[in-house]
Amino acid sequence: MPNRDGHRRFGSVRKLPSGRYQARYPAPDGTTRSGDQTFARKAEAERYLILIEAQMARREWIDPDRGKIRLQDYAERWITERPNLRPRTVHLYRWTLGKHVTPYLGGMPLNRLDTPMIREWRTRLLAQGVSLTMAAKAYRLLRAVLMTAVKEDELIRVNPCRIKGADQEKPAERPVLSVPQVFALAEQMPARFRALVLVVTFGSLRWGEAVALQRSDIDTSAGTVQVRQAFVEHRGTGLILGPPKSRAGVRTIALPRAALPLLREHMGNYVGTAPTAFVFTSETGRTLWRGNFNKLVKWSEAVAAVGAAGLHFHDLRHTGNDLASRAPGASLRDIMARMGHDSPRAALIYQHANREADLGIAEAMDKAVQAARRKPSKRKPKRSHNGDGPAAEAG
Template sequence: MANQEGHRRFGNIRKRESGRYQARYPGPDGRMRSAPQTFARKPEAEKYLSLIEAQMMRGEWIDPERGKIRLRDYAERWITERPNLRPRTVHLYRWTLGRHITPYLGDMPLNRIDTPMVREWRARLLAEGVSVTMAAKAYRLLRAVLMTAVKEDELIRINPCRVVGADQEKPAERPVLTVPQIFALAERMPERFQALILVTTFGCLRWGEAVALQRCDVDLAAGTVRVRQAFVEHRGTGLILGPPRSRAGVRTVALPKAALPVLKQHMSGHVGEAPEAFVFTGESGRTLWRGNFNKLVKWSESVAAVGVPGLHFHDLRHTGNTLASRAPGASLRDIMARMGHDNPRAALIYQHANREADQGIADAIDKAVKAARRKPSKRKVKRVTEGDGPAAEAS
């Protein structure tokens, strides 16, 4: 039999047959609730009840019954009810959830997940060979799900995702093509894909934006392309044509004059006359799939031949962004508009990189100046003393 341990102003404590202490307290609705765990010592149970009472007085108490929903169920509902998610984003969230989160934490009630558990989960991912980048993506998704549980649904009091640095990625530095390499890569492509390389790079376009261009989006006289839509590849559904990632993604981009002859030739030889004809298609006239493109053009061999083995197609946009940020007089707003971003963070990265490069140049010049000043002068001045002829030398 459990023994009753006295009376308290708030809640009660009793000693179990196991020797541990159980704490119970009344909620605002008058219904008694038990602490989720028992305590080895009575003062620990008393401290727990004092904390619960203080939370109620401050209006911060959350019914623990609300937080008993399993993480896998809540996360799936979170994805389904999340507004304005693109189909590809939904697919990536569900893939990340099913691959890296729910196998480890899916059966845990939300209110039982704590920071040490999150830290152990992340360490296990890394120990099993998951990259730091992928682990950071999974961590950010988990944090976003639990933040909604805290702030919007009030299922738990605090977000347990408090592992310092767990949200940070350290991806390898991506290559940036030189201008000669850009044109060399385009020339190695089959003739119908040469303009795709130039437009994607110099226009700072994403793959989905480039392959969604239609004849009506190209103005050869003005030298511009208009981005107003993008293709998204969705497994199980196929290609979905929709708006760009954000409102800022709808934009008109000017191309350098050097790229226009190739684009003009492409438009006349490979694009239908109808305004809605897609600009970049396969040999059969069908829309290009990203997953098939590399094999179609022997991408690995081509990028290795121009001196950038391992280059990804997305690095063409990265190259274009870098070139844009180096343009004299290009402001942060100008770079954001060209990239199609409504958040300055990405544009600031390019500006910061260029400032670092410029500072490196300045440091190198400064080093050369200091080295030159440290060298002793080799010039010798001859002093002629009257009557002595050319005699003593003095520096």
């Protein structure tokens, strides 16, 4: 339909009884659609039609009805349909959505979400005391859900999660034990758990990997530990034995010789003779639960006794990673393999120059500078070109 200038007009604009203007346009399926909003001015409605027509020409137009699904419903479907998610990951995603996302945004249709709304949601989380780390995790999960809505399901045109820095977390740097502290901490443990401290630390093991070790995984002659599986704690289900966290998690790790005597003693005193006997268990022979281990060994008192108050059990793996990264000739790939990581991102953290070395370098440089300043200069004085000084006298 041509307008007054003789150009074809896409769609039409009509004035509503409220005084606002509504845009209507033909959809690709032949139906007539009304705009998803009304406008205070007719010119605004006409610009809206121009935008819709351009989207259709570029094949970027998305049926608004497709995006009317609520975020809460779509996010639940997203989790259900994700392939190969570990049970613990499913539980974590559902908990994060239910705790930090859907109470605020769950009832909103996908196509009504915009960046200012996401920014306000994140601001509210932080104002209510949610940590920066937790807010970043919730933001990344929401962004992943909405990215699927954009790229795979084509329910919305753009992802509204476009807040710079919202996906970044800056957790406090975790403590690292010295080697003497590691052995001192092992001595603070009940006898049946001393080897656990050494194996987790020097093997860079995760908790679930350590408690899933079986006799057949330990070779005390070669001094190696084979990681084939891991336990995952899942509320309502219990302990689930499955593959490690990633494909790279299946690995064989060499332990330092200093850790082997205690490990051999442990294998002889506390591990059954069957190849499938678990290596680290409770006094009753049951699988260890991470949730009650601290009380079982009086962890807080033990770490305080070795001068590491506040140390978490997972910091033992962190200590092992740090020690591995300092080994002469250890490459990024070597560290990744030992840690059981597919991505180099985590391994790179341990390749940064440690503080002690950096301070040592700075101190050596400072001494060199001071020594140079104390030495008298042996350079000949420069000749002057303005008639003063030695140059003038020589003339």
